[in-house]
Amino acid sequence: MSSPLKVFENAEYKNQTHITEFILLGFGDHQVLQVLLFILFLLIYAVTMGGNILIILLVAMDQHLHTPMYFFLVNLSCLEICGSSNILPRMLSSFLMERKTISISACFVQNVIFGSTGAVECYVLSVMSYDRFLAICKPLHYVNKMNGKLGLQLIAISWLSGFLLSGVTVISISMLEFCVRNEIDHYFCDTFPIIELSCNDTHIFKLFLYVLCSIITFPPFTLTLTSYTYIIVAIMKIPSTTGKRKAFSTCSSHLLVVSMFYGTLITIYVIPSSSRLRGLHKVLSVFYTILTPMLNPIIYSLRNKEVKDALKRLTLSLLAQIQNKMRYRDSDFSLS
Numbered sequence: 001m002s003s004p005l006k007v008f009e010n011a012e013y014k015n016q017t018h019i020t021e022f023i024l025l026g027f028g029d030h031q032v033l034q035v036l037l038f039i040l041f042l043l044i045y046a047v048t049m050g051g052n053i054l055i056i057l058l059v060a061m062d063q064h065l066h067t068p069m070y071f072f073l074v075n076l077s078c079l080e081i082c083g084s085s086n087i088l089p090r091m092l093s094s095f096l097m098e099r100k101t102i103s104i105s106a107c108f109v110q111n112v113i114f115g116s117t118g119a120v121e122c123y124v125l126s127v128m129s130y131d132r133f134l135a136i137c138k139p140l141h142y143v144n145k146m147n148g149k150l151g152l153q154l155i156a157i158s159w160l161s162g163f164l165l166s167g168v169t170v171i172s173i174s175m176l177e178f179c180v181r182n183e184i185d186h187y188f189c190d191t192f193p194i195i196e197l198s199c200n201d202t203h204i205f206k207l208f209l210y211v212l213c214s215i216i217t218f219p220p221f222t223l224t225l226t227s228y229t230y231i232i233v234a235i236m237k238i239p240s241t242t243g244k245r246k247a248f249s250t251c252s253s254h255l256l257v258v259s260m261f262y263g264t265l266i267t268i269y270v271i272p273s274s275s276r277l278r279g280l281h282k283v284l285s286v287f288y289t290i291l292t293p294m295l296n297p298i299i300y301s302l303r304n305k306e307v308k309d310a311l312k313r314l315t316l317s318l319l320a321q322i323q324n325k326m327r328y329r330d331s332d333f334s335l336s
Contacts, residue, residue: 019178021101022197026094026187027282038095044294045088051297052077055307062310068151069135072128073300075155076257079124080293083117086110087188087289094187104178107189112170114289115191118265119216120162125258126220127154129227132251137234165216169209176200185278190285213269224258253299260295264288 027037055077059065087110094100102110134142169191179199186193191209195202231251238244264287271280301307 019104019182021103021182022107022189022194023183024094024100024102024187024189025183025185026091026100034095038092041088041095041290042092044290045084045092048084048088048290048294048297049081051294051301052080054311055297055300058307058310058314061314065306065310068146068148069128069131070306071148071151072124072131072155075124075158076121076128076296079117079121080296082113083121083289084293086113086117091187102189107184107194108170108174111173111189111191111194112166114188115166115169116163118162118288119166120159121261122217122220123158123162124155125254125261126223126227127158128254129224129258130154132254133227133230136231136247136251162216165212169212172205172208176202176205186282186285188285188289217265221262224262228255228258249305253304256299257292257296260292261288264292 027033056074059070059074090102090110131146134146138145173191173194176195176198177200178197181197184190184193184197192206195206195209228251235244235247238247264284268281268284268288271284301311
């Protein structure tokens with residue numbers, strides 16, 4: 001027979017499972033800091049959107065960039081736009097609100113988009129590394145092997161795999177029960193901070209997630225690492241210094257992006273999840289969720305001659321169109 005205390009605890013437990021929203025603690029509640037962070041992240045969001053949209057427009061409008069490499073780059077820019085728009089607008093609005101709440105359904109939507117875009121980015125980066133491997137290590141076979149059909153297939157597989165695997169994670173999280181605590185010590189609905197609020201025993205669930213994250217990240221990371229190992233070996237065999245510099249310049253931008261993405265991602269999951277290190281986790285999360293999407297178009301545009309040439313051609317074309325319109329206006333005005 002259950003004791004009165006046990007019955008009371010069970011009744012209290014049932015009454016506490018009706019949590020309808022989470023509170024995102026973000027970066028604290030200091031008013032001056034909130035204003036400064038709002039301005040900073042608003043500028044970052046503007047640069048991110050502008051830079052990635054510009055790359056998409058350049059590739060779409062310039063025939064010289066209609067190659068598999070830039071098709072993959074467009075997909076990467078689309079991912080950065082989706083990922084940033086998933087986190088930053090709500091984050092910016094939270095700086096202006098006293099109560100930083102988010103509904104459970106909206107939190108799960110943010111989590112599935114975050115997980116899906118992150119997983120797809122792992123696969124897209126590995127596809128881009130494979131493209132560079134073929135271009136540098138097997139240049140005579142590049143055109144035949146890396147054609148438009150194969151590029152579409154690789155990107156389709158990347159998007160489908162990323163969203164399906166991430167969907168499994170969110171479906172699993174949705175089965176958890178949330179009792180008393182509803183404060184997420186983060187600036188967005190990351191997976192493990194959500195799990196920590198659950199009143200279920202999550203040890204097996206966390207182990208399952210670590211295995212799933214390994215399945216998502218380890219194969220593309222291995223492919224990327226293997227591709228660049230072969231690329232570096234091939235570059236080192238080039239006899240002339242000029243040839244080495246030219247070959248390395250074609251893949252250095254991508255290598256820099258991959259290093260930033262995987263470097264911060266691996267560091268976050270290697271560092272133990274404890275209350276003392278949550279601040280460090282937030283800072284590192286800023287790198288791969290907010291700063292990397294902003295830096296990607298800057299890296300690819302500043303270090304890539306073809307992109308800079310395409311930007312010059314687009315700028316000259318727009319200036320010529322403006323001049324023609326002004327001439328027509330002047331001629332119409334003189335006739336009138």
